[in-house]
Amino acid sequence: MNAEIIAVGSELLLGQIANTNAQFISKQLAEQGINVYYHTVVGDNPERLKNAIQVAKSRAQIIIFTGGLGPTKDDLTKETIANILNCPLKLDEEAMKQIEQFFARIKRNMSENNRKQALVLSGSTVLKNDNGMAPGMATTIDDIIYILLPGPPKEMQPMFTNYAIPYLRKELKLSEKIISRVLRFFGIGESQLETDIQDIIDKQTNPTIAPLAKEGEVTLRITAKHEDEDFALRAIQTVEEDILNRVGEFFYGYDDTSISQELMNRLKENDMTISSAESLTGGGFLQELTSISGASQVVKGGVVCYSNELKELFVNVSKETLETFGAVSEKCAKEMAENIRNQTNSDIGISFTGVAGPNSLEGQPVGKVFVGIATASSTNVHLLHLAGSRKGVRDRAIRYGMYYLLKMLES
Template identity: 35%
Template sequence: MQAEIITIGDEILIGQIVDTNSAWIAQQLNSIGIHVKQISSVADDPSDILIALTLASGRADLILVTGGLGPTKDDVTKQTLSTYFDCGLRRAPEVLAHVEAIFRRGNRPILEINRRQADVLEKSEVLFNEMGTAPGMWITHKERPYVIMPGVPFEMKHIMRERVLPRLRSLDGRVPVWHHTLLTGGIGESFLAEKIADIEAALPAHIHLAYLPKPGLVRLRLTAIGENQERLKQETQTFADQLKERIGEYFLADEDTTLEKLIRDFMQEHELLLSTAESCTGGNIARLITSLPGSSSMFEGGAVTYSNAVKHSVLGVKEETLDQYGAVSEETVREMAVGAKTVFRTHYAIAVSGIAGPEGGTPEKPVGLVWIAVAGKDHVTARKYLFGQDRAINIERSSMAALGMLWQLLNSEKDRK
């Protein structure tokens, strides 16, 4: 079974908001064996919506639509769907009662425009929305199901979980799919591909390998399609084991996760504490760690020590070190890491100092030069990196490299007392 997702809204096309709905819906459909053929975004324009629906009906067995179900004039989805399906609208009593109750609870007057939220397609089944006023709709047209949902993400997710997915699981035509993801770091996509080329070439036709790169990391996703999911799991695990052995030191995890999550879980399990001292990354490493729930059990704190004076006064970096070697140097980041570990009283500390760009470089220390140090139980490791000219990418790559160095050190020291 193949599906198409259509998101409706000018705000998506002008970049005012990011369409996260499609990605989430695609994940849910994939997990139950429904392949997403295409994702389309269209403006709040009736002719564009009609064209999108017509094209989707020619290439997909299931069509899901989000957005444009609000009460204002720019929300034209219901009226356009009425034209497409050649049916009128009816006012659903159960939805109207729900909308009126919401306004009563808020002690707000209800207008006719609000009551119109209860208007649904005559041929549709109501997908009740406890989280908001706009209901979803399920309509079968020319033997093809259409699922219509509001664009507000938490409302859409509620309707999908409670109303749509249980029903989709009963449809015929779904094919079992299994994904197995490996996380690698410290090796570029092209080098990785060359390293595992023979393993990839030996994959059977029903197993596909995808490369999912981001700065500093590459995910390898094995996707298997067949009739028996347990057999697919066993097959992909066999190939995953081969890949892990070949990847060697660049292998990070046998799961679809993030480096910061791996570190959080490891340090929680072993009751270890972490601190950070950041210059060119501006606190981004601390942000990545503290964005995770439960990080307070392993992260003590961090310092953004941008100037030399603060590196000295907060972290205790020697003035003679800064004068002789400069802020972007192995000597400085080593002292920054030791200083953070001492000040915050942690088992481990990360330190980063570099030239993020686009200005500030010299022939000796060009833009993209970054030194990273990690202080561990009994020693400090430091490494030099030379990235590119883009400031944002340099910050991201530096952050991933620092976390990668910490992960390596954690694993090398895990058996030491």
């Protein structure tokens, strides 16, 4: 089955918001084995929407709409579809009751145009809106499935997962279980990872392997289809083991985790505390770590010491080190990591110093970065040569620091 997603809203065409709904729906459909060949975006114009629908009907068996179900005049999705399908709209009493209760709860008068939100296609399956007012709807006419969803992601996503997916599975008589597992890697490029496991990818049938590079890391989605869920899981496990035998040193976690979340988990498991001394990253390491719930259990604190003066004053980097080796040096990174650990009485001290750009510093090139990691027993300093923008260098330095910490804690 092929699906097309039509996002309705002039704000999408104007670039005021991104079309994240289509991304979410495509991902969900892929997990059901449904192909998405086209994403269409159309403004709040009935004629252009009609044209988009006619085109979609010629090439898709499932058409999913997002947006245009609200109370205002420019919310015209269901009216346009009702006209094209010759399917009248009717008031859904349950949806109307929910809308009235919402206004009563917030103690505001309901304007008459809000009744429009409770209109649904006659004969359609109403998709309950657990996080808003406008319900969604699904109907099958002339062997084409039409699904209408609200635009706000906080309303659309749970509606699609909880109600639209079960509707699709029932209509399409999908009996196979589709199980996916995402492996996350850092420190290896997408091309190198694919090269290292190319023969495994080439012989894939079921499970399938889908690589994706994103934000300095690489993921592999392994997907298996089978009526027996245990069989699918065993098949995934076999492929995973083959992959990790090749590139396991770069693997750090599963599914929707992040390298910062995994680091937080390992620090908690080991009952260890950490502090940072940051120059080029400007506090970014601690900012990312403390954005995670429970950070107070492991994070002691840190110092942003951008200037040499503050490296001496707050982190006790020796004047001799700065004059002889410079701030962008292994020696400076080592002292920063060791001294911040000692000053804060932490189990681990981490430091970042280097050149983010756009200009060189102390004769050192842009992208040269030192990451120091100090514990009670040893100190290691990692040299990086990073490419990209100033922000890119800083962000990658932070992630490399987290990756090195993870690997140290694992060993």
